[in-house]
Amino acid sequence: MIDFARVQKELQECSREKDTSGIKVSPKSDNLARLTGIIPGPLGTPYEGGSFEIDITLPDGYPFEPPKMKFVTKVWHPNISSQSGAICLDILKDQWSPALTLKTALLSVQALLSAPEPDDPQDAVVAQQYLREYQTFVGTARYWTESFAKASSLGLEEKVQRLVEMGFAVGLVRSTLEAVGGDENLALEKLLSS
Amino acid sequence: MEDSTSGGEEDYYYSSDRESLDGLENEDSDFQWAPSKGPTTKVITKESLLAAQREDLRRVMDMLSLREHHARTLLIHYRWDVEKLLAVLVEKGKADLFAEAGVSVVECEDTGSPLLSSSTAMCDICMEELPGDTMTKMACGHRFCNDCWTEHFVVKINEGQSRRIRCMAHKCNAICDEAVVRSLVGKKHPDLAEKFDRFLLESYIEDNRMVKWCPSTPHCGNAIRVEDDEFCEVECSCGLQFCFSCLSEAHSPCSCMMWELWTKKCRDESETVNWITVHTKPCPKCHKPVEKNGGCNLVSCICGQAFCWLCGGATGRDHTWSRIAGHSCGRYKEDREKKTERAKRDLYRYMHYHNRYKAHTDSFKLESKLKETILEKVSISEERESRLRDFSWVTNGLYRLFRSRRVLSYSYPFAFYMFGEELFKDEMTNDEREIKQHLFEDQQQQLEANVEKLSMFLEEPFDQYTDDKVMEIRMQVINLSVIIDTLCKKMYECIENDLLGSLQCNTHNIAPYKSKGIEKASELAVCWNNKASTTADTCFPSDCGTSGKHDRPISLGSADDNGCPSQKRPKKETYGGAFFDLNLPAEVLDRN
Ligand SMILES: [Zn+2]
Ligand SMILES: [Zn+2]
Ligand SMILES: [Zn+2]
Numbered sequence A: 001m002i003d004f005a006r007v008q009k010e011l012q013e014c015s016r017e018k019d020t021s022g023i024k025v026s027p028k029s030d031n032l033a034r035l036t037g038i039i040p041g042p043l044g045t046p047y048e049g050g051s052f053e054i055d056i057t058l059p060d061g062y063p064f065e066p067p068k069m070k071f072v073t074k075v076w077h078p079n080i081s082s083q084s085g086a087i088c089l090d091i092l093k094d095q096w097s098p099a100l101t102l103k104t105a106l107l108s109v110q111a112l113l114s115a116p117e118p119d120d121p122q123d124a125v126v127a128q129q130y131l132r133e134y135q136t137f138v139g140t141a142r143y144w145t146e147s148f149a150k151a152s153s154l155g156l157e158e159k160v161q162r163l164v165e166m167g168f169a170v171g172l173v174r175s176t177l178e179a180v181g182g183d184e185n186l187a188l189e190k191l192l193s194s
Numbered sequence B: 001m002e003d004s005t006s007g008g009e010e011d012y013y014y015s016s017d018r019e020s021l022d023g024l025e026n027e028d029s030d031f032q033w034a035p036s037k038g039p040t041t042k043v044i045t046k047e048s049l050l051a052a053q054r055e056d057l058r059r060v061m062d063m064l065s066l067r068e069h070h071a072r073t074l075l076i077h078y079r080w081d082v083e084k085l086l087a088v089l090v091e092k093g094k095a096d097l098f099a100e101a102g103v104s105v106v107e108c109e110d111t112g113s114p115l116l117s118s119s120t121a122m123c124d125i126c127m128e129e130l131p132g133d134t135m136t137k138m139a140c141g142h143r144f145c146n147d148c149w150t151e152h153f154v155v156k157i158n159e160g161q162s163r164r165i166r167c168m169a170h171k172c173n174a175i176c177d178e179a180v181v182r183s184l185v186g187k188k189h190p191d192l193a194e195k196f197d198r199f200l201l202e203s204y205i206e207d208n209r210m211v212k213w214c215p216s217t218p219h220c221g222n223a224i225r226v227e228d229d230e231f232c233e234v235e236c237s238c239g240l241q242f243c244f245s246c247l248s249e250a251h252s253p254c255s256c257m258m259w260e261l262w263t264k265k266c267r268d269e270s271e272t273v274n275w276i277t278v279h280t281k282p283c284p285k286c287h288k289p290v291e292k293n294g295g296c297n298l299v300s301c302i303c304g305q306a307f308c309w310l311c312g313g314a315t316g317r318d319h320t321w322s323r324i325a326g327h328s329c330g331r332y333k334e335d336r337e338k339k340t341e342r343a344k345r346d347l348y349r350y351m352h353y354h355n356r357y358k359a360h361t362d363s364f365k366l367e368s369k370l371k372e373t374i375l376e377k378v379s380i381s382e383e384r385e386s387r388l389r390d391f392s393w394v395t396n397g398l399y400r401l402f403r404s405r406r407v408l409s410y411s412y413p414f415a416f417y418m419f420g421e422e423l424f425k426d427e428m429t430n431d432e433r434e435i436k437q438h439l440f441e442d443q444q445q446q447l448e449a450n451v452e453k454l455s456m457f458l459e460e461p462f463d464q465y466t467d468d469k470v471m472e473i474r475m476q477v478i479n480l481s482v483i484i485d486t487l488c489k490k491m492y493e494c495i496e497n498d499l500l501g502s503l504q505c506n507t508h509n510i511a512p513y514k515s516k517g518i519e520k521a522s523e524l525a526v527c528w529n530n531k532a533s534t535t536a537d538t539c540f541p542s543d544c545g546t547s548g549k550h551d552r553p554i555s556l557g558s559a560d561d562n563g564c565p566s567q568k569r570p571k572k573e574t575y576g577g578a579f580f581d582l583n584l585p586a587e588v589l590d591r592n
């Protein structure tokens, strides 16, 4: 059985500290076994400015068994699957300790965003890029943050839409936008000159 | 036949052959069976498992002046390898040795005991403020409430990780004190506490490279411990002989990998399937498989249809040297024929080795049946008025025959892989391979010839012969036994040094040749247990409240109490079909 009394306390503590930590945890419904976590992208990383949603499921044995966490927001990171959002982090597996909490676990996930471990990759493609073409990696990660992890990223689809209406192919529009970091005018210039 | 009758008969033969061996005085044969030293492999039964574990525990406890549960945690971490543990101690020192294994030896008084009930403290797991007497502090200094500890232990035991339960604190590497685990879990879930104890006990087998469960089915409940060589063959007290390394039947001089490949190959019907594809083709009209009966490529089916062997197409019935009437087959290709030829060659090669392997295995089975007849001849001869009183040469010769038959039969799958292309294609040049193969086959043939001779002499009706003729046969049998023993030894040496020894890959190891046959593991003395457990009791700390637990009978996981006694039962010739007592003479001598 999940220790719901503890989960309640954890939630209270999180809401008390959310201004300092920036980390939010809220139940998905009445059922405390499904929760949503939000972590801000760490400063000085390609994830800066982004706000990342994480899906949390508590197993029956919580807190004696680790919570299950995965990214809902798409993110470009060697230890996070760009497809499924699965996270490769030791404390969510065999290094879990019942003394850890949802907040500390989310802080560890945030720390993972700052310090990727490409030698223990979850996403091999991203890890390869991180090791071989670091600048491309940073560009892509930043673009993904812009596109998926920002409130303004809603605007991205509109930009795509507008450029497509001007007669450019969707794929080309997306890749051009990605290359210029999401700037619509730069993208248009590039599209026209190519 | 009823079981009871057959059992009685066997007992009769058993005692009669024992009598004959008890009267063993013959110096010619005596030297072969004199025990050099006691077996180093041990049978560990349900009863002696604790004693076996304690032996190692005691060494570590004495050496490092540790309590039992700390010694156990250390030994589980180092997989019961006391030498390895000592090496780490010498190299890195006590502190590192303990830290790596998660042992915290802090002699603080309140370890494992509740606080005063007056004070309260916060449990960081359930986040409740609780009275101190409901909390427990582990040796590492971390304190949580009893309910949380219990829940943590339960989850770990159910996960099967109970041999090393880590502290709940984040990044604390300490292993929880087994006495605390036992007492807290026992209060709520006695069944799980028992499971925990069993896991700890069985760790000595499960986590130990030198100890393995006997692979008998139904399981005899025993485990076997070897001394320093994992590559050996051993006999459990239940009578099963097996390869300690791979747990299948004893198979030397085959390596474990060769034996695995060979049994798979023999099982696979692919060989037969291959045979059918090489030797038959379906008729284009009625689809029955048709066998080719000569060199000619025009074949005809019993339904009357003629067809071309090369392409399988229907043809007319006439043919010349160069073509078949009504058919021009452009699909004949050399590589096609080569492929067929190759499959055929591989198959013939396999059949060559398999036939010989099988022939010796069959002889072995036949001779095992003959054993009773031959032993009967011995007792008849012993009754006779004669100057020959001692017939131990017959039994000795018989066991030499059994042992060498085994060696011979397993030498064929060995040769199949050693000189084939499957395993060592790039290890030798063709010339090298040929030279080595000749060398080996010479030895094999010599051994084979002598084994057959020995078999022949032992089958002679010596109970009807005159004393002189019996003396002559006796000389032959004794001579052949010695020669065969030497040849077997040489063959193993050749395999170890010249054949396997010269390979780049050293993944092939064989059990050493034992003149006396497969070593029968001796039972670990249980009497030691009583002495040890009393001494252990006295040094048990008071917080290990269940120190008397080993006095309970311990039932092991996979062992079933289906009437397989762990004490030695009288050997029956029929035990397990192919397996029977190859060591009887030596063993009987050992007992005397
Ligand atoms: Zn608690
Ligand atoms: Zn601790
Ligand atoms: Zn056994």
Ligand SMILES: [Zn+2]
Binding pocket: B243, B244, B245, B246, B247, B248, B251, B255, B256, B259
């Ligand atoms: Zn083996």
Ligand SMILES: [Zn+2]
Binding pocket: B283, B284, B285, B286, B287, B288, B301, B302, B303, B304, B305
């Ligand atoms: Zn036909």
Ligand SMILES: [Zn+2]
Binding pocket: B296, B297, B298, B319
């Ligand atoms: Zn013909």
Ligand SMILES: [Zn+2]
Binding pocket: B308, B309, B310, B311, B312, B313, B327, B328, B329, B330, B331
């Ligand atoms: Zn044809």
